[in-house]
Structures are given as structure tokens and as C-alpha cells.
Amino acid sequence: MKHLLSISDLSKVDAIRILDTAESLSAASDGVVKKLPTLRGRTVVNLFAEDSTRTRISFEAAAKRLSADVINFSAKGSSVSKGESLKDTAQTLQSMGADAVIIRHSASGAAHTLAANKWMSGAVINAGDGTHEHPSQALLDAFTIRQNLARGNSDLAGLHVAIVGDILHSRVARSNVLLLTKLGAQVTLVAPPTLLPVGVEMWPVNISYDFDAIVSEVDVVMMLRIQLERMSEMFFPNAREYSHYFALNTDRLSRMKRNAIVMHPGPMNRGLEITAESADSARSVILEQVKNGVSIRMAILYLLLAGSTEGEI
Amino acid sequence: MSLALSAPDMSRAITRIAHEILEKNSGSETVTILGIPTRGAHLAQRISAAISEIEGNPVQTGTLDITLHRDDLRLRPPRALMPTVIPPLGVEGRNVILVDDVLYSGRTIRAALDALGEIGRPKTVQLAVLIDRGHRELPIRADYVGKNLPTSAQQVIKVHFVEFDAIDEVLLEEGSDQ
Numbered sequence: 001m002k003h004l005l006s007i008s009d010l011s012k013v014d015a016i017r018i019l020d021t022a023e024s025l026s027a028a029s030d031g032v033v034k035k036l037p038t039l040r041g042r043t044v045v046n047l048f049a050e051d052s053t054r055t056r057i058s059f060e061a062a063a064k065r066l067s068a069d070v071i072n073f074s075a076k077g078s079s080v081s082k083g084e085s086l087k088d089t090a091q092t093l094q095s096m097g098a099d100a101v102i103i104r105h106s107a108s109g110a111a112h113t114l115a116a117n118k119w120m121s122g123a124v125i126n127a128g129d130g131t132h133e134h135p136s137q138a139l140l141d142a143f144t145i146r147q148n149l150a151r152g153n154s155d156l157a158g159l160h161v162a163i164v165g166d167i168l169h170s171r172v173a174r175s176n177v178l179l180l181t182k183l184g185a186q187v188t189l190v191a192p193p194t195l196l197p198v199g200v201e202m203w204p205v206n207i208s209y210d211f212d213a214i215v216s217e218v219d220v221v222m223m224l225r226i227q228l229e230r231m232s233e234m235f236f237p238n239a240r241e242y243s244h245y246f247a248l249n250t251d252r253l254s255r256m257k258r259n260a261i262v263m264h265p266g267p268m269n270r271g272l273e274i275t276a277e278s279a280d281s282a283r284s285v286i287l288e289q290v291k292n293g294v295s296i297r298m299a300i301l302y303l304l305l306a307g308s309t310e311g312e313i
Numbered sequence: 314m315s316l317a318l319s320a321p322d323m324s325r326a327i328t329r330i331a332h333e334i335l336e337k338n339s340g341s342e343t344v345t346i347l348g349i350p351t352r353g354a355h356l357a358q359r360i361s362a363a364i365s366e367i368e369g370n371p372v373q374t375g376t377l378d379i380t381l382h383r384d385d386l387r388l389r390p391p392r393a394l395m396p397t398v399i400p401p402l403g404v405e406g407r408n409v410i411l412v413d414d415v416l417y418s419g420r421t422i423r424a425a426l427d428a429l430g431e432i433g434r435p436k437t438v439q440l441a442v443l444i445d446r447g448h449r450e451l452p453i454r455a456d457y458v459g460k461n462l463p464t465s466a467q468q469v470i471k472v473h474f475v476e477f478d479a480i481d482e483v484l485l486e487e488g489s490d491q
């Protein structure tokens with residue numbers, strides 16, 4: 001594994017290896033050891049051409065716990081806002097000796113472009129590209145589900161996950177569908193038809209337009225954010241109607257299975273796709289997701305950067 | 314390929330190491346045994362069981378994964394991480410016995426000392442190994458040795474435990490092309 005660009009590049013074995021590594025690393029960081037010397041002397045660049053709080057901070061925390069040097073680079077206030085191309089930016093970072101670039105970009109495929117063009121020799125980690133993929137989020141979601149519900153299994157066989165909301169614009173949904181089904185879970189997408197992408201019938205999932213019918217059958221309810229910034233046209237009549245049919249409210253929360261959990265990748269629109277009561281309930285593992293995000297990203301950085309890469313020996 | 318230690322040899326060596334540890338530390342009360350995965354962790358369990366049998370009390374026993382502290386990580390593909398289990402009394406102020414199967418370059422032990430330093434400050438750190446094969450690259454020596462086995466760098470030592478390999482034995486193999 002040289003880059004982490006999309007879940008579709010990973011085999012089931014690779015994915016489980018990342019989850020197992022994260023598990024060992026989370027045990028290490030739960031204890032007294034907060035900092036490990038593993039990536040000392042390596043430089044990791046956070047190249048964020050789109051707003052982000054938790055992903056950027058999570059990658060930064062992960063890199064620092066492994067003693068890597070972190071350079072944060074956001075498009076605002078950099079030469080990207082003066083019109084510098086991705087190529088020139090990448091070559092600049094290469095000249096400064098970046099061992100890995102973590103890229104978030106509004107264009108789908110930006111991470112692929114960076115990795116395929118050999119503008120730089122380091123590892124490329126996709127931290128979200130447009131509406132395409134967000135692999136580290138899917139890995140931390142799978143990790144959180146496994147910790148809560150897998151009963152010691154290494155995969156997610158036999159579990160049923162509902163992903164609810166704006167599937168159309170969601171890279172989180174796309175990566176999760178690929179990863180969760182790869183790990184043996186059954187996935188049902190729940191959304192109004194206007195928020196499902198073209199060709200969704202080809203995905204290995206069930207589709208439901210009726211949240212009430214499915215909420216009592218699933219082990220995991222994963223709510224997605226309504227991405228107002230990506231919506232230039234109307235996808236539903238108004239927010240109240242959307243909430244009425246597709247929000248996780250107290251009534252739906254009470255009808256979930258006994259051990260079922262509530263997830264949300266954040267940031268939440270409280271009151272729109274999820275009520276405050278659901279988000280703060282005992283079923284909610286939303287803060288666990290954030291904590292696990294650091295362990296997963298440490299695992300990704302460890303597996304990509306700690307060992308030898310071709311041509312280095 | 315030759316047999317360096319048979320099952321009875323191994324058993325006797327482990328019993329002797331257990332006695333030596335007890336003699337040097339005046340009993341097992343202050344002792345914490347940490348095995349280095351994977352084979353060292355098994356050897357640690359054996360030594361711990363031998364000490365318990367002699368003393369009649371269980372000994373603080375755990376494992377210490379040192380992968381994240383290795384200095385040769387960049388020379389090989391990424392290694393799988395193993396669990397670190399620190400027993401309840403911790404390492405602070407204890408007489409910690411590090412346990413590994415084979416002592417060779419000494420680099421694993423250096424990494425173990427670093428890993429241990431992150432967890433706490435033991436009173437003493439001692440080293441027990443089943444085989445010392447020489448060729449040290451660092452100023453490190455073992456306090457308790459099952460058998461000193463002079464080797465050439467081409468030879469390979471295989472330590473087998475009944476739990477893993479269905480038999481207790483140590484084999485010395487002539488070098489392969491690697």
C-alpha cells in the first residue's frame with residue numbers, strides 16, 4: 001500500500017489490517033503513552049483546499065502522536081487562492097521534502113490526480129475529494145461499529161446498517177457502502193429519491209424511501225449531514241418536511257433495536273437531520289467516532305510511512 | 314540442521330532461570346515479568362509459571378510490544394502490531410524482567426528499554442533470554458541465559474514452543490540464501 005486514495009483500492013484483508021492496527025494503537029494511546037517515536041523525522045503535510053475541522057485536526061493529532069512533523073496548509077491565505085495549480089503546489093511540497101500529503105479538495109479525483117502524476121514521491125492520503133470518497137471516515141466508522149457490535153469478529157458479517165440522508169452529495173456514504181459491504185455487512189440507503197445518485201441501483205445495497213419501516217430492523221443508524229453548501233437547487237420542499245420523514249427523532253430513536261447504535265460523521269445540523277436528544281442519547285457513538293478517528297489515522301500513517309517503500313532499500 | 318535444545322533441556326533451562334531470578338531479587342514480590350511478542354511472551358509465561366510453582370504465588374506478568382520503537386522499521390515492510398499488556402502493579406519502582414527468546418544484535422532490547430521508559434521508571438531492568446547467539450551490535454548483555462550458542466551470522470535459530478508448534482525445541486539451521 002503506497003497511497004490511500006479510495007476504499008475500492010483496498011482488499012478485505014487490507015481493511016481488516018488497518019482496523020487491527022488501529023486497535024493496537026488505541027490501546028497504546030489509552031494508556032500512559034501519549035507519544036510514540038515511530039515517525040520521528042518524517043514530514044506530513046495537511047493540504048486542505050476545503051473547510052474541515054475534525055478531519056484536519058484528527059490527522060494532525062494522529063501524526064503528532066507518532067512524532068511526525070506536521071505542516072498545515074489551507075487554501076485560504078495560501079497561493080492557491082492566487083490561482084496556483086495543484087501541480088505547482090505539489091511540486092513545491094515535494095521540494096520541501098514532504099513524506100506524505102493528506103489532501104482534502106472540492107474536486108472529485110483530486111487525490112488520484114496527485115498520486116497518478118508523480119509530481120511528488122511521498123504517500124498521498126485522500127481526506128475527502130468532492131462527492132467521491134472519504135476513506136479514513138469509512139474506516140473509522142467500520143472500526144466503531146466493530147468495537148460496539150462485532151462481538152470479537154474481525155469483520156462485520158451479519159450486521160445491518162442504514163445510511164440515512166443526503167447520499168447524493170456524500171463521499172462518506174460512498175466510502176461506507178464500499179467498505180461495510182466488503183466487510184460483510186448489509187447496507188440499506190434511506191433517502192428521498194432526489195437525494196440518491198444516478199446509478200445507485202448498481203450499488204450492492206438495498207434502497208428504502210421509508211425510514212419508519214426500516215428503523216426498527218437495523219443494528220446501526222448512520223445519519224448524514226444535509227450538505228446545504230453543495231445544494232444549488234431544491235432537493236426537497238423544505239427543511240420541516242425533510243425532518244418529518246427522514247430525521248432521527250425521539251420516536252424513531254425509541255423504536256430502534258435494543259443494542260442498536262446511532263452514528264453521524266459530523267458536523268451535525270441539530271434539528272434538521274438529527275434531533276439534539278438523539279445525538280446526545282446513550283445510543284449515540286458520535287464522540288467515540290471522533291476518538292476512533294485518531295487511532296484509525298495513526299494506523300494509516302503507520303502503515304503508509306513507517307515501513308520501507310520501493311526503491312528505498 | 315541440529316537440535317540445540319530438546320524439550321527436557323528447555324524445561325531445565327527455564328526452571329534454572331526461574332531460580333536465578335528469585336535468588337537475585339530475593340523472591341518474586343518485587344518482580345514484574347514482561348515478554349516481548351511473540352515468542353518472548355510465551356517464554357515469559359513459562360518462566361512466570363515456573364516461579365509461581367516454586368513460590369506458591371502468581372507473579373506479575375505481561376507483554377511489551379516494541380514495534381513502534383524499532384530503529385529498523387524503514388528497512389522492511391510495515392510490521393503487524395502486537396498487544397502490550399502491563400500487569401496491575403505497573404512498572405514503577407519494580408524489578409522488571411524483560412524476556413525474549415533469542416538475543417542477537419541487541420536492537421530489540423534497546424527498543425524495549427525505550428518502550429519501557431515511556432511507561433514508567435522501574436527500579437531495575439533485567440534481561441532473560443533462552444538463547445544468546447552473540448553478534449551484539451549494541452552494549453547490551455543478558456542477566457539470565459538459557460544457553461550460550463555461538464553461531465555464524467548465516468545460521469538461523471528456530472525456537473519452537475508447544476503452544477505454537479506442537480513441540481518444545483530449539484533448532485540451529487545452516488544459512489539459507491537470504
